[in-house]
Amino acid sequence: MAVPVAFFALFFAYPVVAIVGRGLKADGVWQFGRFGEVLSRPDIQHVLWFTLWQALASTALTLLIALPGAYVFARFDFPGKQLLRAIVTVPFVLPTVVVGTAFLALLGRGGLLDEVWGVRLDTTVWAILLAHVFFNYAVVVRTVGGLWSQLDPRQEEAARVLGAGRFAAWRRVTLPALGPAVAAAALMVFLFTFTSFGVVQILGGPGFSTLEVEIYRQTAQLLALPTAAVLTLVQFAAVGAILAVHAWTVRRRETALKLVDPAQTARRPRGAGQWALLGGVLLTVLVLILLPLAVLVERSLDVSGGHGFAYYRALASAEMNSGTFLVAPLEAIVNSLRYAVVATLIALVVGGLAAAALTRKAGRLVRGFDALLMLPLGVSAVTVGFGFLITLDKPPLDLRTSWILVPLAQALVGVPFVVRTMLPVLRAVDGRLREAAAVLGASPLRAWREVDLPLVRRALLVAAGFAFAVSLGEFGATVFIARPDNPTLPVAVSRLLGRSGELNYGQAMALSTILMLVCAVSLLLLERIRTDRSGEF
Amino acid sequence: MSTTKKIAVSAVAVALGATALAGCGSSDDSASGSGPTGSSGSKTVTLVSHDSFNASKDVLKEFTAETGYTVKVLKSGDAGAALNQEILTKGSPRGDVFFGVDNTLLSRALDNGLFTSYKAKGIDQVAADVQLDAGKHRVTPVDTGDICINYDKKYFADKKLAPPKTFDDLAKPAYKDLLVTENAATSSPGLGFLLGTVATYGEDGYQDYWKKLKDNGVKVVDGWEQAYNEEFSGSAGGKKAKADRPLVVSYASSPPVEVLYADPQPKTAPTGVATGTCFRQIEFAGLLDGAKNEAGGKALLDFLIGKKFQEDMPLNMFVSPVTKGAKVPDLFTKFGATVDKPTTVAPDEIAKNREQWVQSWSSLVVK
Numbered sequence: 001m002a003v004p005v006a007f008f009a010l011f012f013a014y015p016v017v018a019i020v021g022r023g024l025k026a027d028g029v030w031q032f033g034r035f036g037e038v039l040s041r042p043d044i045q046h047v048l049w050f051t052l053w054q055a056l057a058s059t060a061l062t063l064l065i066a067l068p069g070a071y072v073f074a075r076f077d078f079p080g081k082q083l084l085r086a087i088v089t090v091p092f093v094l095p096t097v098v099v100g101t102a103f104l105a106l107l108g109r110g111g112l113l114d115e116v117w118g119v120r121l122d123t124t125v126w127a128i129l130l131a132h133v134f135f136n137y138a139v140v141v142r143t144v145g146g147l148w149s150q151l152d153p154r155q156e157e158a159a160r161v162l163g164a165g166r167f168a169a170w171r172r173v174t175l176p177a178l179g180p181a182v183a184a185a186a187l188m189v190f191l192f193t194f195t196s197f198g199v200v201q202i203l204g205g206p207g208f209s210t211l212e213v214e215i216y217r218q219t220a221q222l223l224a225l226p227t228a229a230v231l232t233l234v235q236f237a238a239v240g241a242i243l244a245v246h247a248w249t250v251r252r253r254e255t256a257l258k259l260v261d262p263a264q265t266a267r268r269p270r271g272a273g274q275w276a277l278l279g280g281v282l283l284t285v286l287v288l289i290l291l292p293l294a295v296l297v298e299r300s301l302d303v304s305g306g307h308g309f310a311y312y313r314a315l316a317s318a319e320m321n322s323g324t325f326l327v328a329p330l331e332a333i334v335n336s337l338r339y340a341v342v343a344t345l346i347a348l349v350v351g352g353l354a355a356a357a358l359t360r361k362a363g364r365l366v367r368g369f370d371a372l373l374m375l376p377l378g379v380s381a382v383t384v385g386f387g388f389l390i391t392l393d394k395p396p397l398d399l400r401t402s403w404i405l406v407p408l409a410q411a412l413v414g415v416p417f418v419v420r421t422m423l424p425v426l427r428a429v430d431g432r433l434r435e436a437a438a439v440l441g442a443s444p445l446r447a448w449r450e451v452d453l454p455l456v457r458r459a460l461l462v463a464a465g466f467a468f469a470v471s472l473g474e475f476g477a478t479v480f481i482a483r484p485d486n487p488t489l490p491v492a493v494s495r496l497l498g499r500s501g502e503l504n505y506g507q508a509m510a511l512s513t514i515l516m517l518v519c520a521v522s523l524l525l526l527e528r529i530r531t532d533r534s535g536e537f
Numbered sequence: 538m539s540t541t542k543k544i545a546v547s548a549v550a551v552a553l554g555a556t557a558l559a560g561c562g563s564s565d566d567s568a569s570g571s572g573p574t575g576s577s578g579s580k581t582v583t584l585v586s587h588d589s590f591n592a593s594k595d596v597l598k599e600f601t602a603e604t605g606y607t608v609k610v611l612k613s614g615d616a617g618a619a620l621n622q623e624i625l626t627k628g629s630p631r632g633d634v635f636f637g638v639d640n641t642l643l644s645r646a647l648d649n650g651l652f653t654s655y656k657a658k659g660i661d662q663v664a665a666d667v668q669l670d671a672g673k674h675r676v677t678p679v680d681t682g683d684i685c686i687n688y689d690k691k692y693f694a695d696k697k698l699a700p701p702k703t704f705d706d707l708a709k710p711a712y713k714d715l716l717v718t719e720n721a722a723t724s725s726p727g728l729g730f731l732l733g734t735v736a737t738y739g740e741d742g743y744q745d746y747w748k749k750l751k752d753n754g755v756k757v758v759d760g761w762e763q764a765y766n767e768e769f770s771g772s773a774g775g776k777k778a779k780a781d782r783p784l785v786v787s788y789a790s791s792p793p794v795e796v797l798y799a800d801p802q803p804k805t806a807p808t809g810v811a812t813g814t815c816f817r818q819i820e821f822a823g824l825l826d827g828a829k830n831e832a833g834g835k836a837l838l839d840f841l842i843g844k845k846f847q848e849d850m851p852l853n854m855f856v857s858p859v860t861k862g863a864k865v866p867d868l869f870t871k872f873g874a875t876v877d878k879p880t881t882v883a884p885d886e887i888a889k890n891r892e893q894w895v896q897s898w899s900s901l902v903v904k
Contacts, residue, residue: 022625097762104767105778201723201759207903217723220618222892223625223645299777303800310800382618389622393629400631401583401611495588497762500791501798502773505766 004354004415005369007346010397011408012376015387016232022390023229031226038230044214048234051194051210054125058132058193059186065133065284066140067182072281073141074148076274077266084282086523088289089138089465093473093519095490096198097497098512102292103131103203105299127203132196134288136189143185144178146462147424149262150455151177184420187246191239191377198475211235215380232383239378243371259428259455293516300509304502311506315514329511332492333518336472339488340522343407343414343471344464350411351418351463358419359426373419376412384409406488410474414467421466425459426452465523472519489515582606582833583632585825587619590636591853592846600840606833616725617642624649628827633834636822636841638676640881641728643669643821644888652676652823653831658839662861667819669884676821679841680856683789683876684729684818686716686811689771692783701784703813704737707750714754717768717782720903722895724760725818730786731898732887733816736880743894747901756782757902765791771808773799789815790855793872797852810874817879820856 024031038044073085091099107113107121107130121127151174159169195212209217211231218228269278303310315329351373358370376384388409392399399405429452437447475490487495489511496508584590590612597608611632613619620642623635627649638646646652652675660668660677667678686707688700701707707716719727735743758764766774769785772795792806799807822841824834840846847863850856857865 100763101767104763202763220614220621221723223621302777386622386625389626389631393626400626491588494762497766498589499798500765500772500787500794502795503798503800505772505774505777 001353001357001369004350004357004373007350007415008372011388012379012384012412015391016379016383017387018391019225019383019387020229020232023225023227023232034226035230035233038227039234044227044231047209047211047214050208051212052238054128054132054200054208054210055190055194055196057125058129058136058196059190061129062133062136062140062189062193063182063186065288066137067144068277069137069281069284070141070145070148072278073145074262075153075266076269076278078268078278082524084285085141086520087293088141088285089469089523090293090516090519091134091289092136092138093469094512094516095473095475095493096202097475097490097494098296098515099131099134099292100198100202101497101509101512102296103127103134105295106292107203125204125208128196128200128208130288131199131203132189132193134292135199136192137285137289139188139192140185142462142466143188143421143424144181146421146459147181147428148174148178149265150259150425150458151265152260153265180424183246184424187242187374188377188417188420190242191374194238194242195235195378195380197380212380216382219380219382219386228383232379235378235380236375239375240371242378243374246371259425261454262458296509296516297513300506300513303506311503311510312514314503314507315510329492329496329507332487332489332511333514335487336489336515337518339403339407339410340468340471342404343410344468346407346411347414347418347467347471348460348464351415351467352422352460354415355419355422355426358423370419370423374416377416381409384412406478407471409478410471411467413474414470417466417470418463421463422456422459425456429455468522469519472515472522489518579830579833580606581609582634582830582837583609583611584837585611585613585619585623585630585632585635587616587637588612588614589616589854593849593853596845596849599845600837604833604836604840606830606836608837620646623651623825627651630825630827633825633828633830634822634837635825636679636820638821638823639725640669640817640819640821640884641725641732641887641891643676643884646823647675647884648888651826653826653828655824655835655838657835657842659842659860663842663859664861667859669819670821676823677838677842678819678859679822680820680847680850680854680859682818682820682856683815683879684726684733684786685789685815685874685876687769687771687785687787687791687808688811689769689783690805690807690809692770700809701811701814703811704734704746706811707755707784707814708746708753710753712753712784714756715782716750716753716784716786717756717758717764718786719761719764720757720759721898726761726786726788727757728891728895729816729818730814731894732882733814733880735894736816736882740890744897744901747898751902755902761787771795784811788855789874789876790851790857790869792874793868794855796872797868806872810876812874812876815876815879817876817881819859 024034039048069088073081107127113121121130156169156173159173160166164172194210196210197212197216200208200210200213211234215228215231215235218224218231269275300311301307301309317328354369354373388405389400392405399408433451434447437451438444442450473490474488475494478488478491493508493511493515496504496511590610592610601607609632613622616637616639620635620638623630624645635651647670654674655677656674657677660674663678665671667681669678670676686701690700693700698711701709701712706712718730721727721731731743734746737743738746756768758768764785765772765787767778768780768782769775769787770780770783771785772780774780775782789810789812792808792810795808796802796806822838824831824838828834842860844860844863847858847860848866850858851866851869857869
């Protein structure tokens, strides 16, 4: 408990409070009158309204499209399932710069839709919503599907034997068990879309602005700290309210679930209905997720006079890029992986400790901390980044120019994922199993190893995968943290896109493709570790 | 109690993941640029800048050979964000020298007392018209760049239409629905172009001009990347995206860059510059107030306006030198455009009115 609290106090609460204080204090007095001033501005009201409704619409749409996917991944076995599971997670970690480019290629002028049906969706809200679904599909599939695959189907079967209809059995047995996971997933998606930044900027054009975009503008571009502080607090309040509701629903539904090994619950689809469902989900994944990714790959290979690997070769040379980088762009991959490993470690340690502490429900204080852990997702990267600047500036903590800030900032975003993924599973472990083991003479460690670990290991790996992936694609915080010239992949991509010329554009696409592959391979490896080592650790 | 053990296990699990992943990395375990941090030793001089700063390794080595100082470069966001971070950390800066304040932001930097006065050696060799702080030498000019309309040569040749030359031309019916520009609120070329129109039509006239541009179908996107790579038909990215806007707000140096990064390199640039639509940007560097290594910072400022750096700069940052006698690379003279009379607006004017100009521009054009 002490470790996560200290971590959050130092690297999150303190910087954010400091930067907000800078904006709201004048001569040492809090100026709360500024709220009225800022919130009565019509442009700000417009931003608030748009932020809210697009987030609600995106969340609804994501759940609608992704829940069938979660079911299919949890309950069906089909060839290529692991690969597909890794692939659907890739979008989640791609930098928005890349996704924006891919979606423009699909929905914009001369894009696929335009050529086939003459439809253009760029600079409409539809492009934003679709991109949000693209990003967050994996959140739902992994959080809900992860638990769903471990629910014992026999419970539902028992209900059927007792005379419940198929739907009634699902509604009374499976749905209540899934509730917390669905709520957690919906909440995450809502948080993400509520605080959406890059997608809105690139696909929406200047006509659309979310709270997050506005906070960035007010802070980084205008240094209008009072306005930024007010907006930050508004976002805080909104996020806090969502989290409170969420905590309440979770508490109402907490029950010990009988978890089983996922390998036993999945089977080949049977009957026309199930095959149709599987086909439908695969088609969705193909159109919504694979197509935008495929466009990137195609553009990375599209060299003048045909197709080839010229852009990939260029990535390895520092000379060709002397104008953009001091090192060959390929080195960005190594940097990214290094940061990601460190960030994952930090996130797992902090998040794992927090989840363990939260499992032993120790009163209201701890529950409050649960919500607190989620706050970094709802606070803009620029606020945290600028907060770092004015707080971590004195020895021994002058970390402003240290490389460790990058993984720290990334871990801040990763921790909530770890907690969210671990918590439902940790809480669902039936304590009596542990007690039974203890009665039979197992030491606490042995009891934990034999009882908890097999049930938790999966969640742990999923959590690690998420933290790792978040770190790989994280762009917001890394941009604001000055560091020696060792760019991460997303930063390198955005730098290449920031230069004119065919080679730069092609290299940006190639690097995005590599980023995609690296993510997919990492996620696949995590999946493999799980299956290879099932049984003993 | 058992929590610590759980951690141990999680760590092992991650370590497993990490070892599996290490395969993707490289085998060299040299420090990834994470040298000693915090206090900059007397032998290191730290340059804080925006993301676009670049210098070749050789030139930085040259500096070390001449002065004994090693340069450490920190980049933090775009020009506006980088400057604002310096303003936030005023008094305990992250480095010794800041590079990348341009004339649109200069007043903000000076009013905040960000820099210590220092008259760089060789400043007498720098063109007088770019020395905007000649009285106090709080900042030293390092480079200039022009924000101008770029046009797609092929489009205008095919249409047998003369490309536009001036701001006035852009509002003519012949060029309807051809121009894409950036959001002046978020993008520096977008702002530069707006300032160019303010300089040309004055406080009273620029809004009318933008009304005309809007009626003439100007498209506004958020950033330069999107405008240039996705919407502009003359760029490599735009060609792939089947872009349909042959006019874009970009830089006078964009055509040479387009040539440099084309494979194979064409004989002539695919894009041209409308030289009557330019706004001049001047970039400055300054010694940060509270710098830990003042002597090193001063040496670096001298070096930035020295011939070696000035001649190395164009191909790294695609800007023009300010020091007399610094040679411009052939690529620039051959494919670039010379802008004789760029528009400018005085820095204090910009500081005073910028917000209001951008606001009224937004409500006119974006909403």
